[in-house]
Amino acid sequence: MISFLIELQSISKRFGGTRALDGVSFGIERGAIHAVMGENGAGKSTLMRILSGVLTMDEGRMVIDGVEKCFQTPLDAQREGISTVYQEPYLVPYMSVAENVFLGHEKVKRFGFVDFDSLHSKTKEILSALSLDISPTEVLVNLSPAEVQLVQIARAIAFSTNILLLDEPTASLTDHETTILFEHLKKLNTGGLTIIYVSHRLKEIFELCHTVTVLRDGRHVATKKVSETSEDELIGLMVGRELHKAEHAVLARRESGVRLEVQGLRVQNAPVPVKNVSFIVHEGEIVAFAGLVGSGRSEVAKALFGLRSIDAGEIVFNGSPIEVKTPADAIARGIAFVPEDRKEEGLIATQSVRQNISLTGLSRISRFGFVKGSAEEKLATKSTDQLAIKTASIDAGVSTLSGGNQQKVVLAKWLWLQPSFLILDEPTRGIDVGAKAEIHRLIVNLAASGVSILLISSELPEVLELAHRIYVMKDGEIVGEFTRENASQEAIMKLAAIGN
Ligand SMILES: Nc1ncnc2c1ncn2[C@@H]1O[C@H](COP(=O)(O)OP(=O)(O)OP(=O)(O)O)[C@@H](O)[C@H]1O
Ligand SMILES: [Mg+2]
Incomplete structure (x- = not known):
């Protein structure tokens, strides 16, 4: 018997005439790093938003640890130990890194006031866990997209106790930053954290994940063990047709001005x-x-x-x-x-x-x-x-x-x-x-x-x-x-x- 930490049963979500999710069912094993893949618009982010309480589903059931849940707000999900890295950063550009890290979380308080010294030192700890050398007092607008992404990741990791959702976290990262992140995720996973990982990069799925679910046009297509599938199979499942490897080897450039x-x-x-x-x-x-x-x-x-x-x-x-x-x-x-x-x-x-x-x-x-x-x-x-x-x-x-x-x-x-x-x-x-x-x-x-x-x-x-x-x-x-x-x-x- 596989024990699923999360069971999704016939989850549907519409936006006007668009069926973003259409009766999606699959299970996520306790302690797994579970990838979710699919073409642009397949419904991946919608699913992540439902799991993190940003959106409510129209139909379906979500069972976590054997108990049916229906999150109404992100706070409901947080209380279950679910933490999320969204595809589009939900951070405040004109606040400091430290304030952003603790945004929506109980601030470090003393005598009813925010204790900035410990806010900053806690933030420093959180950032250094990812080997980030960013000042806690820096205002977010001054950071590059990659740094903003890393702050968001550090924040999610710091507060996730049970389940971590990552929606294309490496989109703006370099290979080196991605390597550091992966080492960290593997360590957290060994410590018992269940991770759901959305990415378009096949290489990452094979490097990091144990299982993979493919969505297409809002429907569940397959859930497979990563060790029992291949890049070609996953691409086929995602696009629903053979995709020929691009045959557009760059054209030799003619002599030109x-x-x-x-x-x-x-x-x-x-x-x-x-x-x-x-x-x-x-x-x-x-x-x-x-x-x-x-x-x-x-x-x-x-x-x-x-x-x-x-x-x-x-x-x-x-x-x-x-x-x-x-x-x-x-x-x-x-x-x-x-x-x-x-x-x-x-x-x-x-x-x-x-x-x-x-x-x-x-x-x-x-x-x-x-x-x-x-x-x-x-x-x-x-x-x-x-x-x-x-x-x-x-x-x-x-x-x-x-x-x-x-x-x-x-x-x-x-x-x-x-x-x-x-x-x-x-x-x-x-x-x-x-x-x-x-x-x-x-x-x-x-x-x-x-x-x-x-x-x-x-x-x-x-x-x-x-x-x-x-x-x-x-x-x-x-x-x-x-x-x-x-x-x-x-x-x-x-x-x-x-x-x-
Ligand atoms: N707030 C919204 N209002 C209307 N339509 C929406 C909304 N959010 C998502 N959709 C639609 O739902 C479908 C699924 O979108 P979703 O963002 O879940 O895709 P995705 O798999 O995350 O794609 P990508 O790889 O591009 O991030 C798309 O057709 C999208 O246009
Ligand atoms: Mg998305």
Whole structure:
């Protein structure tokens, strides 16, 4: 007899016309690390939100430790020792790290007042358990997405006593940070903690998890022992069809002119200052920037897009020196930027899918100052088809989309502008295997049609698969360059970590 710690029985949840979960039943063994997989929009996060009391189910039963439960609030779940790392951080940007760690939990009090000294020392303990060197008093807005993610994880781990839910916790982490996290999770698991782990990364499932459940279109497809399945089988179960391994080996680049040349770029006023960075991108070339989180890759991108004030250096675009002071300057020249943090920089949460897609180029679809509804509609429909964005309709609020589908909306809104220089910062983070292959194909095709691409990615296999050339950054500087032919994962990693 297997003893299930959690039994889910016929759980259903609808949002308007969308069946996010449709009669889902499976069990999670006590002491397991149980993975939940599925394509973007399959219902994974919805299930996590029900387990953590953020959402209530429409139908079904949830039995924990033999007792039926129905959480009405996150606090109900917390009282059962359930702690959650959400896909989209639920933290307060303008509060300190320490306040965020204790958010919603009993604060450390003395005589009825918050005792900040012990709040800070407790936070320090919690962070150091994950080898994090972040000050408890730092305000959250000053942290990188990866650091915010790590704070969220540290917080969840600190308060989980029975069950830990992790919804794509490694999306913004590097390999190194992921390794540290996994060591920690394995230790906690050995100590008796049951873990439910949502991820798109197959490698992680095989490295960390004991069992895996696959969801598709809100339904339960299978639950398997990880030792008795394979990557190919899981992909097949997720997409419900054979997925051929992307056959878009990057096209050899034809001899072409220089699109962008950057000389001695310096940006002082940035979270990671950029020092004396020089590089070239040709027409139709895919150039990748590799490096650790915090190496300055995104800062270079932001500078090129007019989001940072440039202190020194020259940018030559299509043969002439240009100045980019604002994003409008960049867009006017045909430079587009898909940022890594879709929440902060990519999407307007309160607007519809249609509005978010058309936002980047309102002037092109407007006449006499009014947005032409028909043009906007055509554009949004075409984009959602092209990128297979799963949404109830183009008028649905963009925040009702699953995480991966929101990411695709960010891509769509820049792609239709048909830029000649496209900067992509972690474009496939949180995107499922099928959609990822689609996006890779799209990138290769864009390059083949002459678009120059600057790709920032922490996933080295993605870099090696797509890039014609690779620059490695460390501490705000370029420390090395590889061609596609002489690059290897080891060589890049070594340079990124140690420099030269
Ligand atoms: N608040 C909401 N309002 C309307 N629809 C929603 C809402 N939340 C989720 N949905 C819809 O429910 C479905 C399942 O979404 P969910 O976020 O659970 O997917 P997911 O498996 O986590 O996907 P991803 O891998 O992209 O994170 C999607 O079609 C989504 O658009
Ligand atoms: Mg999700």
